[in-house]
Amino acid sequence: MSDVRITGVGLHPFGRFGELTGTAMGVTAVRAALSEAGITARDVQAAFCGTAYGGVAAGHRVLSALAGTGIPIIDVEAGCASGGAALQLGAASIASGRYDRVLVFGIEKMPKGIIRSSFFAPWQEAAGLSPAPAFFALRAQRLLVETGLTAEHLAQVVVKNRRHGVANPDAMFRKAVTAEEVLASRMICPPLTLFMLCSPNEGAAAVVLERSGTGVRLAGISLRSHLPGNVLGEDSPLSGIDDSAIDPPTTLAARDAYAQAGLGPDDLDVVECQDTDAARELLAWSELGLCPDGGQAAVLAQGDADLGGRLPVNPSGGLLSKGEPLGASALGQVVELVRQLRGTAGDRQVDGARVGLAHVIGRGANACVTVLVA
Amino acid sequence: MSPRPIDPSVLRLDDDGVTLLGGWSPSSGLRHFPASPVCPFTGADDIEPVDLPRTGTVWLHTTVTLAPPGYLGPVPYGLGIVELDGDPMLRVVSRLSGDGLARGAPVHLEGEELPGPDEEPSVTWVFRT
Numbered sequence: 004m005s006d007v008r009i010t011g012v013g014l015h016p017f018g019r020f021g022e023l024t025g026t027a028m029g030v031t032a033v034r035a036a037l038s039e040a041g042i043t044a045r046d047v048q049a050a051f052c053g054t055a056y057g058g059v060a061a062g063h064r065v066l067s068a069l070a071g072t073g074i075p076i077i078d079v080e081a082g083c084a085s086g087g088a089a090l091q092l093g094a095a096s097i098a099s100g101r102y103d104r105v106l107v108f109g110i111e112k113m114p115k116g117i118i119r120s121s122f123f124a125p126w127q128e129a130a131g132l133s134p135a136p137a138f139f140a141l142r143a144q145r146l147l148v149e150t151g152l153t154a155e156h157l158a159q160v161v162v163k164n165r166r167h168g169v170a171n172p173d174a175m176f177r178k179a180v181t182a183e184e185v186l187a188s189r190m191i192c193p194p195l196t197l198f199m200l201c202s203p204n205e206g207a208a209a210v211v212l213e214r215s216g217t218g219v220r221l222a223g224i225s226l227r228s229h230l231p232g233n234v235l236g237e238d239s240p241l242s243g244i245d246d247s248a249i250d251p252p253t254t255l256a257a258r259d260a261y262a263q264a265g266l267g268p269d270d271l272d273v274v275e276c277q278d279t280d281a282a283r284e285l286l287a288w289s290e291l292g293l294c295p296d297g298g299q300a301a302v303l304a305q306g307d308a309d310l311g312g313r314l315p316v317n318p319s320g321g322l323l324s325k326g327e328p329l330g331a332s333a334l335g336q337v338v339e340l341v342r343q344l345r346g347t348a349g350d351r352q353v354d355g356a357r358v359g360l361a362h363v364i365g366r367g368a369n370a371c372v373t374v375l376v377a
Numbered sequence: 378m379s380p381r382p383i384d385p386s387v388l389r390l391d392d393d394g395v396t397l398l399g400g401w402s403p404s405s406g407l408r409h410f411p412a413s414p415v416c417p418f419t420g421a422d423d424i425e426p427v428d429l430p431r432t433g434t435v436w437l438h439t440t441v442t443l444a445p446p447g448y449l450g451p452v453p454y455g456l457g458i459v460e461l462d463g464d465p466m467l468r469v470v471s472r473l474s475g476d477g478l479a480r481g482a483p484v485h486l487e488g489e490e491l492p493g494p495d496e497e498p499s500v501t502w503v504f505r506t
Contacts, residue, residue, distance in 0.1 A: 119446035125494035126384040128447025130501040132470060137456045140439040148437075148480065192439045192456075231418045234458055234468040241387075242399075242410040243468045244418055 005098045008218035009375070010211050011040030012338040016173040017206035017325040025057055025205070029065035029110035032207035032331075036106070037069075040211040044071025047211070048102040051093045052078045053085035053109035054330035055366075061110060071106075082237070083277065083365020084226060085109060086208065086333030090373065091226045097214050108209035109335075111328030118203055122239070122366055132241070135366075136200060136280075140192035142235050143282030147194065150297040154194045157281040158185040159303045161198050161323055164278060167310055168320020170350035173335075175204055175326040199281040204326035208334035210341070219341045222266065223374035225259030227252045237365055252370035253290035253362060260360075261292075264374040268292035271314055272356040273343050275336035277363045278321040287362055288316070291372070310351060318343065318351045333371060336361035344377040383491065383499040387411040389428075395488040395502050397469070401427040408467045429469070431486040433461040433504065436468060438478050449492040459484055459504045475506030482506050 013035025015028040029052075037043055044066060052062025063076045081088035086109035093107040123133040146152060162182050168174040180198060188198040212221065229236040229252050234243025237252075250258075261267050268291060276291065278284035285299045293314060294302050302308050308316040319325060319339040322332060340359035342348045357377045364370040382388045382395075387410075389396045400412035405419040408427060415422045438457030444450075455473035460466055472489060484504035493499030 123447075124384070125447060126387075128445065129449065129492060129494045129499070130383050131441060131445065131448045131450055131454055131456065131472060131491070133447065134441050134443075134445035134456070136443075137439050137441050137445075141437045141456075141458060144437045144439060190442065192441060194439075234470065239470075240417070241470045242417075244407060245466055 006215045007094045007097050007221040008213050008216050009221060009337070009341050010213045010216060010218040011036040011038065012341045013039065013209045014173055014335060014338045015207040017204055017328055017331070017335065018175040020205055025054070025061065025110045025112040025207070026064045026068060028112070028205065028207035029108060030068050032209040033065055033069065033106065033108050036108070036209035036211050040213070042211065044069035044106070047071065047074060047104050047106040049074050049093070049096055050076045050106040050108070051089040052076065053089035053334065054078060054111055055080050055082060055085050056113055057110055057330060062108070065108065065110065081226065081369040083279070083327065083329050084333060084363045084369035084371040085330040087224070087363050087371025087373065088226050088369065090210070090334065090337065091224050091371065093212050094221050094224055097212055103214045105212050106209065107212060107334065108207065109331035109333065110207040111330040112205045113203040113328060115203070120366060136195060137192045138235065138239060139200070139280045139283065140195045142286070143194055143280060145235065146282050146286055150299065152285065152299055154186060155182065156285065156300060156303055157194065157199050158182040160278065160281040160284050161185045163309055164317050164321040164323040167318050167351060168324025171320045171324065174320045174324040175202065176324050195280050195282070201279050201322035202326040204328055206328040206331045206335065208331045208338050210334060210337055219344050220376045221373070222376045223260035223263030224371070225256040225263070226369055226371045227255040227259065228369050251290055253287060253364055253372065256370045256372040257291045260372040260374045264376065266358060266374060270358050271360050273318060273340065273353040273359045274314060274316045275319060275321070275339055275359070275361045276316055277365070278317060278323050279327065279365065281323070284316070284321065291360065291362060310353065315353050318348065318353055329365070333361065333363040336363065337373060337375070340375050344375060380490065380498070380500045383493050383501040388502055390488065390500055395486055395500065397429040397486065397502060399427045399429040400424045407465060410467065410469050430462045433459040433484055435473065435478060435480055435482045435484055436460045437480070438473050447494070449496060472501065472503040474503050477506050
């Protein structure tokens with residue numbers, strides 16, 4: 004892909020912020036990104052805003068507060084991948100030659116509790132066929148059955164990410180937990196306990212993209228959805244067939260993004276991946292090619308995915324520490340990786356990181372994989 | 378008032394009890410549920426309605442402990458995926474009930490009364506051991 008650079012990043016912390024609006028959080032993140040790029044909102048040619056619950060013209064409200072209207076302002080919804088979808092559109096608008104400098108941001112202020120989604124028909128909700136944690140749990144069950152992994156391994160993922168999150172001032176949870184605490188926390192849907200599931204919350208993230216120049220290079224980005232057939236697909240179909248030969252969307256997106264970047268899993272120095280639940284991260288490792296199918300136990304045993312390990316995964320603490328504001332989470336990963344690749348990630352810095360990968364997947368069956376190069 | 382299905386396009390109630398209404402594509406040879414305009418797995422545009430088997434085995438199962446939004450029935454309840462009898466294999470998302478729920482356990486189809494979207498009684502499907 005052509006030379007698209009990230010010249011500024013900004014974040015509003017992820018958490019719960021009372022009456023603070025999504026617009027206000029967006030303004031904070033966007034101003035920080037614009038400031039890093041040395042520009043104002045009046046200097047960008049287009050804006051793309053990822054949000055799932057932001058409502059009509061959510062992105063416009065942010066630009067309006069910054070006197071940045073007049074340009075196209077496009078809201079993008081793709082479930083948990085909304086920010087990734089916005090980033091792909093923003094990058095493509097530069098690669099196409101139409102624009103030289105665009106703003107991409109994500110904002111979210113989510114209701115508490117199990118996420119209610121207009122995705123499901125009312126009868127499916129009434130029949131009890133809509134709870135997201137149950138589908139996460141079924142996917143986790145499958146992973147355990149097919150790989151021999153155990154609930155202990157799921158707990159180890161939570162321990163790792165929560166330990167990383169202690170060093171992230173922008174995370175919602177900054178207290179380390181033990182495997183015993185994870186396993187003893189409230190059982191939500193077996194095998195997933197409360198601590199194994201991320202919390203929906205609030206936050207914002209922003210990046211400025213420019214044609215060429217200096218800054219971290221956006222070397223590859225791909226958004227893909229599920230091929231038909233997998234009953235456990237994030238589009239929650241009610242039936243499915245034998246899916247053993249059907250590539251999941253994360254694998255499809257990773258293949259595209261690696262090809263665009265001319266890089267592969269062996270070239271990566273740091274990864275931020277979707278850990279909606281602990282099993283989702285373990286699945287992503289194999290889908291992204293970070294380890295062979297069933298190789299997760301060895302990665303955990305060797306500490307390969309820990310800060311200081313061979314290939315640290317979720318040095319930010321992941322969604323398990325940060326929580327998941329849908330529209331902002333993907334761009335939050337990108338902000339983290341840009342800081343890692345600049346060498347400015349403080350106590351959670353991955354030494355010498357040059358190549359990073361971000362991964363999200365969620366409702367709408369969308370997976371987005373982004374490859375960044377210092 | 379006689380029992381009514383929670384959605385008449387996905388199940389039928391009659392003297393045989395509950396029947397799941399699927400679709401079948403002769404050209405792809407695949408069944409699916411609920412019936413779709415085209416084969417949801419291949420896109421084949423030759424769908425015929427088909428009553429799905431009432432028996433199968435448990436593939437995956439979990440328990441829902443917190444009532445999800447829009448659900449007014451009891452908790453906890455079982456939720457999982459059943460591999461219906463017949464070839465080629467079809468996996469169906471279902472409520473699950475009964476003793477001895479485990480991978481590979483044989484299950485059969487029954488009706489279960491729950492408040493519908495309008496809070497009035499309605500019948501959905503459950504696979505029971």
